[in-house]
Amino acid sequence: MTQIREERIPIMTVVRHAFDEELQLLQNELLEMGSFVEHMLDQAVQSLCNRDEDLAKEIVRRDDEVDEMDVNIEMHCLRLLALQQPMARDLRLIGTVLKTITDLERIGDHSVDIAKAAIALKDYPHVISLVDVPLMKQKVCNMIRGGLESFTQHNIELAYDVCEMDNEVDKLYRRMRRAIIAATQINPENLEAATTMLLVIYYLERCADHAVNVAERVVFVETGVLRQLALSHRGEYVPEENNNDEITER
Secondary structure: OOOOOOOOOOHHHHHHHHHHHHHHHHHHHHHHHHHHHHHHHHHHHHHHHHOOHHHHHHHHHOHHHHHHHHHHHHHHHHHHHHHHOOOHHHHHHHHHHHHHHHHHHHHHHHHHHHHHHHHHOOOOOOOOOOOHHHHHHHHHHHHHHHHHHHHHOOOHHHHHHHHHHHHHHHHHHHHHHHHHHHHHHHOHHHHHHHHHHHHHHHHHHHHHHHHHHHHHHHHHHHHOOOHHHHHOOOOOOOOHHHOOOOOOOO
């Protein structure tokens, strides 16, 4: 009688496969949170430009959803750290997710701040032309999206591009700040509305800074090099998967 030989899969292969699936799920959760806060920011600026109080109030209510996502992803990260004891790149990846959700949560907070500003300004005329505000918002949203894409695609060059886009946002911020201050000098009655608008563009600029944080951490995950050093030497570092010095992972 012919014996059927049972093929056994090494236990470490099974464990590694399960861990990879968990990492993919974690990245999907991060992308979902990123897409959610990006949409919040987009609609917050829309409520401001259109003086849409109902939309602004809806943005404020969404803050609790962002907080819930933040907590759920944090717990997922902690569970992986406790049960899987990841090493090398996997450890950096999970640590980066923990830091990234903090930046995304702050972007959600600033979106709420802009929505509250929209409510406060609903009865005021526009202090300045709002052409640059949607433009600045779009650049920031592109940075948020680019930072997350660079993370999921392991794309260092895209991460560098996101960091460089911050210069464009800073230029817009300075230009609008000068225009708002000039408007108050022409008409002092605009002071209250102008002060609120100064806060709005500050919130947008801070959102861009949080997107830069995300992109900088991508460089660290992929290269193992501290972000300040890696960003000042663009092109000199390659992903660790191409580096023979990689620490063996689980």
